[in-house]
Amino acid sequence: MATTTSTPTPSATSGRMAAVNEMTRLLRLLFEVEREFLRTVTTLVYRVGEPELKYLICQHAWESAGHARFIRERGRELSGFGTGEEVRASIRRVFVEAVGHAQSNPLVITAGFYTVLKPALLAAYRHYLKVTDHLADWPSKKLVEEFIADEERHLREITPYLQGVDAREWNLHLTQALDDLGGWLGQETRLPLAAGYVWQQQVKPYAHPATCNRGKYPVCSSVFGFDPTEDPIVRPWLTDPQTDARVIRLMVYVWLMMEMDAIDYLATVFIDTPAAPFDLHHDLARHLWDESRHSQFGFRQLPKLGVDLMTVEHSLDLYNILIQMPAHERYALMTMEFEAGSFPTKAHVMDRVRELSDFEADTLLAFDRNDEQNHVRYGHRWLPEMMALFGEARPTEEFVKATQAKFKDFAARFGGLTPHSLPKEKRLTGEKIRRIAGAN
Numbered sequence: 001m002a003t004t005t006s007t008p009t010p011s012a013t014s015g016r017m018a019a020v021n022e023m024t025r026l027l028r029l030l031f032e033v034e035r036e037f038l039r040t041v042t043t044l045v046y047r048v049g050e051p052e053l054k055y056l057i058c059q060h061a062w063e064s065a066g067h068a069r070f071i072r073e074r075g076r077e078l079s080g081f082g083t084g085e086e087v088r089a090s091i092r093r094v095f096v097e098a099v100g101h102a103q104s105n106p107l108v109i110t111a112g113f114y115t116v117l118k119p120a121l122l123a124a125y126r127h128y129l130k131v132t133d134h135l136a137d138w139p140s141k142k143l144v145e146e147f148i149a150d151e152e153r154h155l156r157e158i159t160p161y162l163q164g165v166d167a168r169e170w171n172l173h174l175t176q177a178l179d180d181l182g183g184w185l186g187q188e189t190r191l192p193l194a195a196g197y198v199w200q201q202q203v204k205p206y207a208h209p210a211t212c213n214r215g216k217y218p219v220c221s222s223v224f225g226f227d228p229t230e231d232p233i234v235r236p237w238l239t240d241p242q243t244d245a246r247v248i249r250l251m252v253y254v255w256l257m258m259e260m261d262a263i264d265y266l267a268t269v270f271i272d273t274p275a276a277p278f279d280l281h282h283d284l285a286r287h288l289w290d291e292s293r294h295s296q297f298g299f300r301q302l303p304k305l306g307v308d309l310m311t312v313e314h315s316l317d318l319y320n321i322l323i324q325m326p327a328h329e330r331y332a333l334m335t336m337e338f339e340a341g342s343f344p345t346k347a348h349v350m351d352r353v354r355e356l357s358d359f360e361a362d363t364l365l366a367f368d369r370n371d372e373q374n375h376v377r378y379g380h381r382w383l384p385e386m387m388a389l390f391g392e393a394r395p396t397e398e399f400v401k402a403t404q405a406k407f408k409d410f411a412a413r414f415g416g417l418t419p420h421s422l423p424k425e426k427r428l429t430g431e432k433i434r435r436i437a438g439a440n
């Protein structure tokens with residue numbers, strides 16, 4: 001006897017997969033929240049002044065990129081995750097609000113991210129864990145358990161920086177925006193927005209500050225120069241075989257610490273590329289975190305070698321010049337000019353430092369070099385895509401050349417305008433580096 005078969009109707013199919021579809025819907029929301037967090041939290045990096053806080057935010061941004069990536073990977077194994085990567089308007093609106101505007105107090109903005117939006121993400125992960133089947137959905141469960149531990153740690157790590165910051169009013173404002181959604185997953189009771197609620201993004205849209213914040217540290221235009229009584233990194237000394245290797249080591253640590261420039265201007269690119277594919281932001285987040293570690297190499301080693309960090313002026317020129325240019329030009333200069341062009345001098349510096357048998361210095365410089373090679377690779381991969389986002393149709397090479405020329409012009413207009421915070425007697429200079437290094 002022949003068995004009768006019937007074609008399943010769409011409603012039967014979705015009914016059969018309902019348990020999966022519901023969890024996939026939540027994973028999709030979590031993906032969008034993590035990637036939009038990454039796109040917006042990075043605006044804090046150049047607005048906060050404390051280097052340790054910059055470094056921490058870069059680390060959290062990178063971990064969030066990792067969360068988003070693993071959620072997307074898992075989501076794609078499930079039916080209904082969707083192939084697109086865009087963030088829905090209701091989620092985007094809350095994160096854009098959290099960015100504040102150019103005059104916002106950066107620590108209040110930090111508090112908004114870390115005492116309202118991140119705890120809500122933690123609550124969303126906990127909700128996911130509660131409602132999913134631990135055996136059937138084991139792969140997601142393992143990820144979410146790990147992310148909960150990360151989120152709890154992020155909240156602990158940020159706490160010291162938010163001591164004494166009064167963000168009650170701002171936090172209430174963001175809480176209302178979030179309550180309107182019923183939490184990131186809509187898992188709570190919705191509290192619709194009051195009629196009088198004013199979205200700040202409509203009143204004062206965000207714009208990048210004209211300069212970056214370095215808090216209590218002294219600043220200047222540039223740390224590279226030719227005068228040992230004025231500048232800490234004396235260019236000809238880096239390649240002069242007569243220079244004492246201990247002097248080169250100190251100068252390269254100043255150089256590495258000043259990759260704080262790269263942290264600050266690279267962090268500006270995320271918010272400016274709302275239509276970027278997630279993988280672009282993922283690799284930018286890695287790039288950002290790498291630079292924050294390179295800067296830490298100098299920031300942590302200089303005091304050990306006898307340098308008082310309060311005498312080391314921070315160079316602001318690169319941020320100040322690049323911020324006048326659109327994001328794809330900033331990224332082009334970073335990867336195709338500054339990074340690609342730094343290898344020969346750095347190779348020479350590494351050879352000289354090796355004379356000192358300083359294993360730690362050799363290790364830091366080797367990892368810096370390895371990371372930088374990846375950054376140039378990222379540039380080749382992503383610059384054409386970023387150009388497309390900005391409607392730039394010229395061939396990449398032609399665009400890079402034109403951007404290099406534009407940079408020269410902009411450097412003359414917007415560079416060299418930051419006066420020294422410290423008189424030369426007080427600041428770290430080449431001459432002082434020689435004295436601290438014990439060289440004659």
Ligand SMILES: [Fe+2]
Nearest residue numbers: 259290291294
């Ligand atoms: Fe670097």
Ligand SMILES: [Fe+2]
Nearest residue numbers: 291339372375
């Ligand atoms: Fe780099």
